[in-house]
Amino acid sequence: MVKLSVPGIPKSLSPLPSSPPIPIPQAVERVSAFLSPGNAVVLTGAGVSVDSGIRAYRGHDGRYLNPNYKPIFYQELVDPTPTGHLFRQRYWSRSYLGYPPVRDALPNPIHYSLAALQHTGHCRSLITQNVDGLHKKASPSEEVRRRILELHGTLFIVHCKHGHTWDRDSYQERLEALNPLWQPLAEKVGRELRRNPDGDVEVEGMDFASFNIPPCERCAADGVNETVIKPNVTFFGESIHEPLKDQSYRLVEEASRMLIVGTTMATYSAFRLIRHALGLDKPVLLLNVGPTRADSLPAVEKIELPAGDVIRNVAQALCATEAQTDPVLRTLLTSGVVRAAKTGDRGAG
Incomplete structure (x- = not known):
């Protein structure tokens, strides 16, 4: 390994x-x-x-401003197993909360x-x-x-593992529609919840397994339920x-x-x-x-x-x-x- x-x-x-x-x-x-x-x-x-x-990742001494920062690695995000799906639920739930402030900056x-x-x-x-x-x-x-x-890369493009791409704004709308219980947390971003430069928001005590990931619509049209989705950024x-x-x-x-x-x-x-x-x-x-x-x-x-x-x-x-x-x-x-x-x-x- x-x-x-x-x-x-x-x-x-x-x-x-x-x-x-x-x-x-x-x-x-x-x-x-x-x-x-x-x-x-x-x-x-x-x-x-x-x-x-x-926010910047690092402070004046070159160290992470949040010493407990634990990013998701590429291999975890694209892992097709149930364990990988849990990593994607963690990523997309936190990214769902943190994307609007980056979008509107x-x-x-x-x-x-x-x-x-x-x-x-x-x-x-x-x-x-x-x-x-x-x-x-x-x-x-x-x-x-x-x-x-x-x-x-850029946060504003999303793609599935088969190479289908679409804009992040439309995917954000689908994330919101499928996860109404997460909406109250979005109002706390920037006040009670800390945001990283890539739009990731630190959330404690939430059950990420309850977060729904919208599948790729183009794959769905072909009868495939594809939820290995990532933004077009280098992890x-x-x-x-x-x-x-x-x-x-x-x-x-x-x-x-x-x-x-x-x-x-x-x-x-x-x-x-x-x-x-x-x-x-x-x-x-x-x-x-x-x-x-x-x-x-x-x-x-x-x-x-x-x-x-x-x-x-x-x-x-x-x-x-x-x-x-x-x-x-x-x-x-x-x-x-x-x-x-x-x-x-x-x-x-």
Whole structure:
């Protein structure tokens, strides 16, 4: 049996001695100079969505904010046995409760500022580990959306094991219709119930076995009761699909430099992109609070400040002149709702 574990920051990196953070104006000047040549690729993590009210997984020390967090692994979710069905009942009951706040979340100034930098070409492409769709919500055009790669997938698409896909909103309606007794719990999300970045909500004392999972309707039309259903996201223990992996490498190769924002890079799918960039002798700049997996790489320049304190000012510095004649850019530079998550953490991913 293969032993699986939740990825984290290597113990040798936590805690790390850190130099005092540089002043914000100096950080803005440095990031602006880094991006000014254009053609950068940006890699983002959960830290960029905290100001949209979506919790980060990890705190400033790189450890999970909830030390008792026990995610469901891919092998458990797709297990066709009755035991696997219980895992799916646990997952979908908690996801049913946590999906609406993620669905309704709005992009914050970081998302819009990065969209502005894509719009002007300072950032050629963006790779995100987030599954909340906020980068695409902030995008001003389909052309910009095409240059956003959701490395770990999206919560907004659902599929069965036979490859039938449909939108999550319609599946949410079916979940609600089949589970009316769970509706009162939904009103407690964000107050009494804790929500994770992937929409999973921690529920104690509930009988998950009572939760009904709607089967795939297309399979049902063929006389098959298929309840092995999962969102189109990469679970712990699941590999990134090869086309996505190849595309992420290609975006790094096409860019002249890499900017990393709001992530500890605990997952190897992100860390290997940094190593790939360094292997190609591309400059790499990291903006994050707390230890990261990249701290062991001396070629990575690090600025230890929250992204929200820096990125919007960078976008203003680089795009203000062009915004005078570009109404789309003016809107991007002044958009964004800040609704900070109750975590005390604004920088880690």
